Every structure is written in structure tokens, then in C-alpha cells.
Amino acid sequence: MGTADHRDSNAKTLLTPAIEAKNISHSFGAVQALVSANISVSAGEVKAIVGDNGAGKSTLLKVLSGLVIPDKGEIFIDGKSISFSSPVDALKSGIQTVYQDLALIDTMSATQNVFVGREQLSSNWILGKLGVVNDRHMHQEAIKALSDLGIKIPSLNATVRSMSGGQRQCLAIARAMLFGHKVIILDEPTAALGVHESAQVLSVVDQLRSKGLAILIVSHNMQHVFKITDSITVMRLGASVASRKTNETSPEEIVGLITGAISG
Secondary structure: OOHHHHHHHHHOOOOOOOEEEEEEEEEEOOEEEEEEEEEEEOOOOEEEEEOOOOOOHHHHHHHHOOOOOOOEEEEEEOOEEEOOOOHHHHHHOOEEEEOOOOOOOOOOEHHHHHHOOOOOEOOOHHHHHOOOEOHHHHHHHHHHHHHHOOOOOOOOOOEHHHOOHHHHHHHHHHHHHHHOOOEEEEEOOOOOOOHHHHHHHHHHHHHHHHOOOEEEEEOOOHHHHHHHOOEEEEEEOOEEEEEEEHHHOOHHHHHHHHHOOOOO
16 A cells, blocks of 8 residues: 555544644743644654754654653643653653664664563563573564564674664664554654665655554655655744645645745
8 A cells, every 4th residue: 555545544544643742832941942832643644843953843852752841731642631751651651762863782683672671581480580581582573573564684683783774773663663552753764864775764654654653753854754744743943833734735835834934
């Protein structure tokens, strides 16, 4: 099923948002980073946040990830008001964020990186008590997660250092999918990647959408935004100034909204 078909089918199912932020405001000292910002993403939807540097994209992403506690506003998960006091709260709510630095450990294998911090102990009671991990089960789970997303990595036993940028990005996304059951947030997922690797990452995002996850992408790449998303929220000076369905707008309009040449 192509992207256009996904959009048609998803339009019928976008009811209560998987995640929604209303009237989010936050200041860093005298700097007003967010001003009554709003955004919502539904299950099976890919939404982009776009805007110039300093528009508030990263701060809003951090609020949704539990890294920043907003001064004002509400966050809803499946229509239920919820507050995050730390990233752990966001993780428990099913939100996984893949940042630009990916947080991968170069000297570890693909499998070890997928489960780092979440190692599964041996099912044997004694071995489990001794802290022995179940390498075989984790390896199988990693294979399944990568296979489900159509990700091809030569060897899960190879260190991450030996992987290409696209493979590393896809590995980080697979890890997010494995532990995020509602929302995946991707911070510039195709930054610094070549054409082939970018296409690989966009294909993985499409697979996430088909699994019914809500996907939020922060990106400066307008070509990729229009290729993969269902909708776009434009931010300027800390506020969400406009929201458009991707197939009902154009790059020219979005750029105009970003710069302020066009009002929302």
C-alpha cells in the first residue's frame, strides 16, 4: 500500500489523538520558548513539526518527552490528561523519542544497543537472580523488530561502529518501536544521510505508520516532510501558527507560514 493509500485509510480512523498538547507555554528565564503551543497526533498518523531555528520545535519535543516540564498547558494520552515529571513518565505512557545523537553505544552490538538498560534476565530462576541475561531471547526479539520494519543489518552481532548512518538510524527507530507502544518522536531522522539511506529511513517510518503508531517528526527537510507525512504543524516564535493536511498544501505555503509571509 502506498503513502497516498495510507493517508486515505488513516483519515477515516483519526479520532481521539494518541497524544495531544494544549496551550503549552514555557520560559527559560526571560526567553519565552513556547507560547500556548498546540499539537495532536493520532494513531496511524505521521505528523511533522516544522519551523525556523528558535521556533520552539525542540522545546515542544522535550515537553512531550518529559525532559521539560511546561509552565502552563496540558498533555493528553488517548484523551486522558496526564503530567510528566521526568522522561521515565513519558516512557511509561508509551512515548519513545529518537534524538539526533541516537544514544547508541559504538562498542556494543546491534542487539545490545536495542536492549541497553532493558536487558532481559535469564528465565532460569537461579541465573536470573545472579543477573545473567537471556542473550538468545534478546537476539530473537531484535531480529523480529528489525524484520517487522523491513530493516536489513548485515549482522546483529557486529558493533554499531561498523554500521552506516542509515543503519544506525533504523536501529534506533526499531528500538523505539520495541518499547514505545503509542507514540514515536523522531528528531531530524534523515539529517546528514544520503539519498539511499534517507529513503531507507522513510520506508521504516512508513512501516511504523502501518502498525498504527502515532509518529511525530521534527524536520527541516521539506522534501522528506511532503513525501512521508499526513499532516504538518508550523511553529513560529514559540507558537503553533498553522496546521495543514499534507495533501492539501504545498511547500511554498509551508515556507510562507514558517517565515510569516503567509498568516495561519
